[in-house]
Amino acid sequence: MIRLQNIEKVYRTETVETLALNSISLDVPKGEFLSIMGPSGCGKSTLLNIMGLLDAPSKGGIQIDAQATGNLSDKQLAQFRNQKIGFIFQSYHLINDLKVLDNVELPLLYRSSTAKERKQLATEVLEKVGLSNRVKHFPTQLSGGQKQRVAIARAIVGRPEIILADEPTGNLDSAMGNEIMEILINLNRQEGTTIVMVTHDEQMARKTHRLVRLFDGSQVQ
């Protein structure tokens, strides 16, 4: 589903050149739940951003669903992200000025869907993550766990084939973290969604199909 070939990412400033990712090659088959672990600053999030086409590699190629993404325009990349990938972030990235339902509808706004369809799909996924009673709340009125469930609902509302989760349980206590993990596992099992999750939590990582470890930008496992 996702193929990374010799990915290298270099951050350059006027005086310093930092190698964030060094020759990473990785295949993530369809339906796999993969976790990426490693110490802070080892390049986990950079790798996830590159996989999600949010950042461009300095070298190497990315194929998603057998399609090379290197030559896609900004508009095509945006469309690709919208159709194929759902994102979950550690800090949720909800828009505080929009109600829960409107936050969840967000990816559908960039598709040709009607307001009625958007509302129906968003309501369905909110029900799925157990938040049907919080539809009209603002994010600031929710707990951390609830916010992350809204973020999951937003990630899956467009029925993407891939979900990229950057430390989705990082800001939550263990009970909430387990709840979120359950939702992700169910998504993977029931819908066959391919999930790549960056985590610091060994226990969470063990629940996934495969673990990749990074150290100083290189794959060590």
Place this chain on the structure above:
Amino acid sequence: MLTHLFKLIWNKKKQNFLLIMEMLVSFLVMFAVFTLIVYYYQNYTRPRGFEFEKVWAVNYQSPQGMSDKDSIAAFNQSLKQLIKSMPQVENVSFAASNIPFSMSTHNTNVSHEKISEMAHIYAVDDEHKDVLNFNLRSGRWFSRADQGSRETAAVINADLAQKFFGNGQPIGKTIDFEGKKLKVTGVIDDIKDKGDYQGPDNNLFIRIDTSNQAWIGAILVKVKPTADAAFESRLFKSLSNVIRNSSIEIEHLADKRVTKNNLTLVPMIILLVVAGFLIINVALGLFGVLWYNISKRKGEIGLRRAVGASGGSVSKQLVTEALILSTLSLIIGLFFAVQFPLMNVFDLAADTYYIAIACAVAFIYLLVIICSLYPGRQAASIYPAVALHEE
């Protein structure tokens, strides 16, 4: 998307309130400025209704000690003959001091039946029409034939004729003026004798006869193209010899017109400069707010990019948001602005206000687009991973 943006703006109404107010005040200022510009422009493009080139104005006072009306009339008649006899002179007219482009005005209420109007009163002689080349619409200019008639002959302009008589025939009708009856002998085109930028006025021309010779304060001399400074000097000397113990001043109407126009233009230019500074401030404020919004909303921009927005759609969203905010402020502004034509404030034509409203609306939209385009493009250029990381 539009509904989504409305929701976003509505949910941030407190933050947006000041921006809306800023745009509202800008609109109202621009409405005032455009009203003046449109009003002056409309007046400027109106026909002047008379000719001023090669017309000189001689300001003088009647000789002291001459109080008898017949003596004054005889003196003025001989003065006219003297000036007319000069080869460079085409025609001469005696008038009260409120000649075209002068600072003097004489206005009072005149009425016809139950309609009363404020009008400028001009006491002039029979040659006045030819000196200034007024265009007669109907009837005739007064003449010696009107001397001694029971009702004083008067000529009015088309605007006043319309107000008093509508589409009816004004010739031969009477107008009440200071307790006297005036008989309308002619109607001329509207004139712009107070400057090129002044609006239409009501004008009433009364024939000077022996009884009102004392009103005379100026002589209008239409000269031939050959008249030069040397002739002006000769004219001055000739008049000084005849009108003793009186200050005499010769001015060209062309120069008086420039002076009179400047009296309108200078305050207008000052107002435009002040408004210009205000608009620069508003533009900088708007630009600053939109710029600040982008840095404050980097996380949101990154998220939108992540879920499928292209750089172009982010830019478009920010510009559209600014346009929606300006539309909200314009709706409030329009409510106040349309009261001016509806309530006929300042007695200006309704179309002056409507054109000014259209110009002010277009100006505000243009300003908002200009001020939001660059921040919008900056937002579009933010890499999604960077925007999400900076949140």
